[in-house]
Amino acid sequence: MNIAVAGTGYVGLVTGVCLAEHGHGVTCVDVDQQKVEIMRKGISPIFEPGLDELMLKNMERLTFTTDYKAAYREADVIFIGVGTPEKRDGSANLTYVYEVAGQIAASIERDCVVVVKSTVPIGTNDKIEAYMKARLAHPVQVWIASNPEFLAQGTAVQDTLHASRIVIGVEEDKPGVILQEVYKDFDAPKLLTNRRSAEMIKYASNDFLALKISYVNEIANLCETVGADIEDVTKGMGFDGRIGNQFLRAGIGYGGSCFPKDTKALSWLASFNDNEIKTIKAAIEVNENQKYRLIKKARKYYEDFKGLTVAVLGLTFKPGTDDLREAPSLVNIPVFLEDGAIVKAWDPVGVGNFKKKCDGDISYCESIEETLQDADICFIFTEWPQVKELDPHIFAACMKHPIILDGRNCYELERMEQAGVIYESIGRRAVQPAKEN
Numbered sequence: 001m002n003i004a005v006a007g008t009g010y011v012g013l014v015t016g017v018c019l020a021e022h023g024h025g026v027t028c029v030d031v032d033q034q035k036v037e038i039m040r041k042g043i044s045p046i047f048e049p050g051l052d053e054l055m056l057k058n059m060e061r062l063t064f065t066t067d068y069k070a071a072y073r074e075a076d077v078i079f080i081g082v083g084t085p086e087k088r089d090g091s092a093n094l095t096y097v098y099e100v101a102g103q104i105a106a107s108i109e110r111d112c113v114v115v116v117k118s119t120v121p122i123g124t125n126d127k128i129e130a131y132m133k134a135r136l137a138h139p140v141q142v143w144i145a146s147n148p149e150f151l152a153q154g155t156a157v158q159d160t161l162h163a164s165r166i167v168i169g170v171e172e173d174k175p176g177v178i179l180q181e182v183y184k185d186f187d188a189p190k191l192l193t194n195r196r197s198a199e200m201i202k203y204a205s206n207d208f209l210a211l212k213i214s215y216v217n218e219i220a221n222l223c224e225t226v227g228a229d230i231e232d233v234t235k236g237m238g239f240d241g242r243i244g245n246q247f248l249r250a251g252i253g254y255g256g257s258c259f260p261k262d263t264k265a266l267s268w269l270a271s272f273n274d275n276e277i278k279t280i281k282a283a284i285e286v287n288e289n290q291k292y293r294l295i296k297k298a299r300k301y302y303e304d305f306k307g308l309t310v311a312v313l314g315l316t317f318k319p320g321t322d323d324l325r326e327a328p329s330l331v332n333i334p335v336f337l338e339d340g341a342i343v344k345a346w347d348p349v350g351v352g353n354f355k356k357k358c359d360g361d362i363s364y365c366e367s368i369e370e371t372l373q374d375a376d377i378c379f380i381f382t383e384w385p386q387v388k389e390l391d392p393h394i395f396a397a398c399m400k401h402p403i404i405l406d407g408r409n410c411y412e413l414e415r416m417e418q419a420g421v422i423y424e425s426i427g428r429r430a431v432q433p434a435k436e437n
């Protein structure tokens, strides 16, 4: 089968490479010429564990191009994996999806299945079908299928090769049969449904996970007030199989390219249909506040950050990715800078992308120790293994004032006590050094 993929971001590229791994010939299309040139050398333009190796292994079945006409003309199946970012009003911006739909309609010269992998609001597949059928340059049959993606960044390759499920939303038999053939060697449960249900499965899944995190964060905040410990609380909750032990990590809020935008998009869609979805609205609000939780705690120690040296460990929205989209670091660091702090930051892979989003005067350090040197306060925004594995005594040894505000609960409280530092985390008691008599 001749497969094309539009968009070579986290979803498009990983999909293309994993389809090639299962023996398909795949042409990956992107508008970004620079990206295409990098990929032609067998190098992934995004940081995703295992992707480079899998790309290199399958280069003979992979083609990278900006020439969409040539790529789509003879394709049997075309996946759309372009971005659907958030618009100002919270709704999904479908500009890129429609652009690709138009390009496909103008290019295809044989019957083909167009698979919408991008996350799109319920009903979009129907609209894309009408849009494309009105624009077909040749008298061919085109079927639109919804095939939402559930991979997470940092584990994208594994999540695709061993997917939790493959959801195929179609309105006719033929595209369903073709897609089952495409995925026949993927070892995952397959659910065949209609397009609107497939579209809803994606939003309902992401928003449920976001809701779970906001719920746990609210419980964590209450734990601080009533003297409970969120780590023990979530451990205790997680034993119950009905609750599950995943996505119960309290912290400084969810970020990333999807939870923030997909919660807002579903909330917008519900309101648009006179159907307010209160739980998701609450999850969004809780998350917005949670991002500033550490700054509020820091005010206990310093009125503002003027003249202070602030050390920041972790810039990306989670470990295992170089992605900065909606990362808590992006809203916190500007506060330090506006106050007049000297900011030193460390991240193993996120610095390049951070510089593109924040042009403030920041010293980027090569090591954690260098970042902590002479700092008055340290903020942890990402639980990179290098941070979690750090000996807490390093904080005391390097910092001028060892005050650590941890947004990801990286350390056991007892260890911080032994290290003699001030340590505040999320949903747990504050650690203060023992007072000398």
Ligand SMILES: NC(=O)C1=CN([C@@H]2O[C@H](COP(=O)(O)OP(=O)(O)OC[C@H]3O[C@@H](n4cnc5c(N)ncnc54)[C@H](O)[C@@H]3O)[C@@H](O)[C@H]2O)C=CC1
Pocket: 006, 007, 008, 009, 010, 011, 012, 029, 030, 031, 032, 035, 081, 082, 083, 084, 096, 099, 100, 117, 118, 119, 120, 149, 150, 151, 152, 153, 257, 258
């Ligand atoms: N990032 C993630 O972990 C996941 C994302 N999704 C969804 O998948 C979609 C894509 O997300 P990402 O991969 O993160 O996006 P991304 O922003 O990383 O990549 C999109 C790519 O599409 C390219 N592009 C734009 N217009 C194009 C065109 N006309 N033809 C060809 N390429 C074009 C861009 O240059 C870019 O390389 C979104 O709807 C997102 O919600 C779903 C599951 C996971």
Ligand SMILES: O=C(O)[C@H]1O[C@H](OP(=O)(O)OP(=O)(O)OC[C@H]2O[C@@H](n3ccc(=O)[nH]c3=O)[C@H](O)[C@@H]2O)[C@H](O)[C@@H](O)[C@@H]1O
Pocket: 119, 149, 150, 151, 152, 153, 154, 206, 209, 213, 246, 247, 248, 249, 250, 251, 252, 253, 254, 255, 256, 257, 258, 259, 317, 318
């Ligand atoms: O649609 C998407 O894009 C994807 O969104 C998420 O994947 P991703 O955003 O890559 O990362 P997650 O691991 O889900 O983390 C998202 C955010 O939630 C936070 N999080 C996660 C888990 C948790 O227990 N607590 C918590 O605060 C993380 O720190 C991170 O900021 C989902 O996990 C994927 O299934 C989905 O396909």
